Amino acid sequence: MRVSGINKLLLLGLSLISVFILTSCRDGSSQSDDFTITVEVDGDRLVYRYDKRQSVGQFLQEIGVTLGEFDEVNPLLQTQVRDGMRITVTRVMQYNDCSATEVLPFTTERQAYQNLQPGETRVIQTGENGEVQVCYRITEKDGIQTERVEISRVPIKAARNEIIAFGSEPMGTLIPTEGVLTYVSSGQAFVIQGNTANLNPLTENGFLDGRVFDLSADGKQLLYTRRTADETDPQFSNELWAVLDTSASFPRQVQLLPEDVRTAQWVAGDRGYMVSYSTANPDGSGWRAYNDLYLMQLDPETGEALPDEFEELISSNSLGSYAYWGRRFVWSPTGTQLAWANADSIGLVDLEKGEFITLMNFREYAPLLELYQGATVWIPTLSWS
Structure with a gap:
């Protein structure tokens, strides 16, 4: 078939147009998908040629940049990357x-x-x-x-305050007293001997917690508990202390070995400076009593426990109703008998066997508050006559 000159020119023109259109499409694709991104991280500046449309976070993950918990990225991780973008990664450590x-x-x-x-x-x-x-x-x-x-x-270490004693004017009206009177005020122990003119402090720092405060039969020794100085200790935590001579011009306080003491008492009789005490486990804002009982004899000069005069009289137990509250112990004036009281009974202790002898049972008295908080129960107070 013969093609005329005009037709040849038309075919050549169409071919040139097709080549031009194809070339233009290819050039446009290259310009829109390939772009430059600069990353500043760990002291380096890195330049990347990239051709994917994705977020900054995805881009960093793809090039192997691992981010820490507190690292900062600018722009934000969810920002879409674009040509000429500068990404800065700041390493943050806490x-x-x-x-x-x-x-x-x-x-x-x-x-x-x-x-x-x-x-x-x-x-x-x-x-x-x-x-x-x-x-x-x-x-x-x-x-x-x-x-x-x-x-x-x-x-780490509690400060020890300086204490300065100063002379004070005696009270205008003197009130005579029989024997020795001790009391607690503002967390401190005071003693009055003979009359109110002889009023002097026995302790300092105001740490007495009032759980134990017992004067010996002759009025010369005082046994007491005080809060610990460590503010992180549980609320019940305490220490057992003693004043070995209440008549001294400047009485000396001695810390004894027991801690977390529920009850303590001087034991009368001819056994010297003998102390009995029972312990508890601090439990939140309260305690859980062990209901045990120990005997400890003190050196009259130093207050140190004599190792050969230490005895466990009653082992830890949970006998009786509301045992967590703690059994109450009271020695007889002669120091030869020991009475006890629980929420539902009273009796004596067999000192040879360390066993409880029940003298009377009764229904325990737990106020309504007990039903909701489990913290209140009545324990009888005992005294010898």
Whole structure:
């Protein structure tokens, strides 16, 4: 078949148009899918040629950049990447630093002593600074600290306050007293001997918790419990202390071995400085009594427990109703018999066998509050005559 000259020209024109259109399509595709992204991370600046439309987070994951919990990315991870974008990854680290300590300064307390002349002063306890551990939360960005926030203070050593005694004017009206009178006020123990002019403190710091406060039969020794100095201890936690001579001008307090003491008492008789005590387990804001009983004899000079005079009279037990509250023990004036009381019974202790002899049973009395809080029950108070 013969093609005329005009037809040849038409075919050539169509061919050139097809080539032009195909070339234009290919050039347009290359320009829209291939773009440049710069990433700044870990001190490096990296440049990538990329051809996928996805988010910044997906892009970083694909190029192998792992992000930490606190790392910061600009722009945001959900932003779509585009040509010419600069992505900055800031490494953020947070940690706690508890290496710092600070001095916990002591304070000075003044106590009135009527056995000193008015205007006379005397240091009866020197002060000593304590120490506290301070913890900070540190924030670093790319290795540079940007924030330091205090998060806690933990006492390492309690401060010991300085105590200065000063002479006070005697009371205008003197009230005579028989024997020795001791009492607790504002967490401190005081003693009156003979008359109210002879009023003096026996303790300091105001830590007495009132659970144990027992004066010996001759009025010369005082047994008491006080709260622990550690503020992180459970509420019930305490220590057993003694004043070995209440008549001293400046009585000395001695810490005894037992801790977490539920009850304690001087044991009368001819066995010297003998103490009995029962313990408990601190349980939240209360306690769970062990209902045990120990005998401990003290050195009259130092207050130290004599190792050969230590005895477990009653082992730990949960006998009786509301045993968690604690059995009450009371020694006879001669120190030869021991009575006990529980929520539903009273009796004596067989001192040879360490067993309970029940003398009377009765229905326990638990107020309505007991039904809802489980914290209140009545334990009879005992006394010998």
